[in-house]
Amino acid sequence: MAEKTISQQFGPVLELIEARPVFDESGLTAARYNLSLGPGECVFIECRDETQRSQFTDLCVGLLPIGDGKVKCLGLDWQQLEERRAWALRGRIGRFFSTNSLIDLYGTHINILWPRMHHTRTPTKQLVAEAVRLGIRFGLPGLPTQVPSRLSVLDRRRAEYVRAFLGGPDLLLLEDPVALDPKELYEAFLSELTAAREKGCAVLWLASDRSVWRDYWQDGMQIFRLGDDGLIDMRGV
Amino acid sequence: MKTPSRFTIIHRFVAFLGHIVRSYLRFLLLMIGASWGVFNEGMLPSTWRRPVRYEFWRSLRQVAGGGLLSVIVVAIITGFGIVAQAVFWLGFAGMNQMIGSVLSTVLVSEIAPVLVGVILLGRAGMLMLAEMSDLTMRGQMRTLSGLGIDPFLGFVVPRTLAMMLGGFTLGTFFSLIALAMGYVVCWVKGIVTVSIWSFMFQVVNSVHPLDYFGIPLKFLSSGFVVGLCCCLSGMDITTDDNMATLIPRGFSRGILSILIINVVVDIVLGSI
Numbered sequence: 001m002a003e004k005t006i007s008q009q010f011g012p013v014l015e016l017i018e019a020r021p022v023f024d025e026s027g028l029t030a031a032r033y034n035l036s037l038g039p040g041e042c043v044f045i046e047c048r049d050e051t052q053r054s055q056f057t058d059l060c061v062g063l064l065p066i067g068d069g070k071v072k073c074l075g076l077d078w079q080q081l082e083e084r085r086a087w088a089l090r091g092r093i094g095r096f097f098s099t100n101s102l103i104d105l106y107g108t109h110i111n112i113l114w115p116r117m118h119h120t121r122t123p124t125k126q127l128v129a130e131a132v133r134l135g136i137r138f139g140l141p142g143l144p145t146q147v148p149s150r151l152s153v154l155d156r157r158r159a160e161y162v163r164a165f166l167g168g169p170d171l172l173l174l175e176d177p178v179a180l181d182p183k184e185l186y187e188a189f190l191s192e193l194t195a196a197r198e199k200g201c202a203v204l205w206l207a208s209d210r211s212v213w214r215d216y217w218q219d220g221m222q223i224f225r226l227g228d229d230g231l232i233d234m235r236g237v
Numbered sequence: 238m239k240t241p242s243r244f245t246i247i248h249r250f251v252a253f254l255g256h257i258v259r260s261y262l263r264f265l266l267l268m269i270g271a272s273w274g275v276f277n278e279g280m281l282p283s284t285w286r287r288p289v290r291y292e293f294w295r296s297l298r299q300v301a302g303g304g305l306l307s308v309i310v311v312a313i314i315t316g317f318g319i320v321a322q323a324v325f326w327l328g329f330a331g332m333n334q335m336i337g338s339v340l341s342t343v344l345v346s347e348i349a350p351v352l353v354g355v356i357l358l359g360r361a362g363m364l365m366l367a368e369m370s371d372l373t374m375r376g377q378m379r380t381l382s383g384l385g386i387d388p389f390l391g392f393v394v395p396r397t398l399a400m401m402l403g404g405f406t407l408g409t410f411f412s413l414i415a416l417a418m419g420y421v422v423c424w425v426k427g428i429v430t431v432s433i434w435s436f437m438f439q440v441v442n443s444v445h446p447l448d449y450f451g452i453p454l455k456f457l458s459s460g461f462v463v464g465l466c467c468c469l470s471g472m473d474i475t476t477d478d479n480m481a482t483l484i485p486r487g488f489s490r491g492i493l494s495i496l497i498i499n500v501v502v503d504i505v506l507g508s509i
Contacts, residue, residue: 090382119385
């Protein structure tokens, strides 16, 4: 008897079933998308178009309207969810955006803590301690308090890692999150990613270049290519 | 003229008329819907999470603290001008007993809410508009949505309510300072001889009972519409918009909202 996958044993964290986004002449093609991602699993998607990457992750979090099919997260269908519950469910997802997502209205520390402070009642001290630990892990001196625009590009990326990994999300959606340089940051990122997966976090890693995940890829991991034809399975190619 | 071409002309005219009506009424309908949304969400305890409270206090500090000096200056000028002139001319006409009534009706009830609304709009509203439009144009509102943070909850609710509370605070300061300044000017010139407490008592005594509800309501609603109008104008933008088109549009919408809400409150409370 064939061995059951993690998704089959525990139910998928993210599931796209024949999901067809509404065609609006830009970004994601109105093809049918199928994907199943179980707890602790990591899926790689190669996509050179930044808009497509961003719209695909929006599709996964129920922000992009779909014409047919279903998109489910933790077993809950985005289309069936009441608005407040949908916002709360998005709070269980850690995201790394390809565009600058830290806003200059607040200091970087508020930007990092904001989603967790919004969605949970975890004491602020506890969140700060965890953020400082993650910050140091990624090479920050602690929790930066300056506005994001005063930080270097690399420090902003570090801050975004801290925000994405903070609070132990159930799903990580990463849009072109890492480059091979600097080596220490690359290794710290992979190490935290592995630690998160061991705790059951599912990972969807979209990148423009497959060289960034070559060292991390293992047999059995799903690889897709996202393009004008939709999501194409690349295992065995 | 053939029937189909007549039909085309009528069709185009009706379409044009519909376009005009829709484009002008759209923002009004948006304001009405969002007003209900702000009240509805503001009542729910779950709305007041840590970042929402943080944004509320930050905005309140910006609105009340930042606008206080402007309000004091404008109130002093108003006291010099309107109050002193009103007292002088009423005394000249031998209608000293009308001073309280005229000041409470004209200054506190009509002029103060409009002036405070304009100060709020210029001092804090335009800043809000610029911040919100910047976030929308850079796609950061969408980013926040992706993190599960509803921009309406994160920005519109706390900022509008902070502006509402700031409007009431600044309006009260404005009224007191303008009246006190008017009294001081008249007292120096020897136009009034009563004490400041008698002067204030005269004003308070002539306030209609309904105005004890109406005046605070005007201050609150002026702040509310300015806050909501600026937040929505900043979020409701197209790809063709930039600061050069947004700021004048937001300012004219804000002024119009202040005037309309004051007239509406007057009509509802039967002052007109």
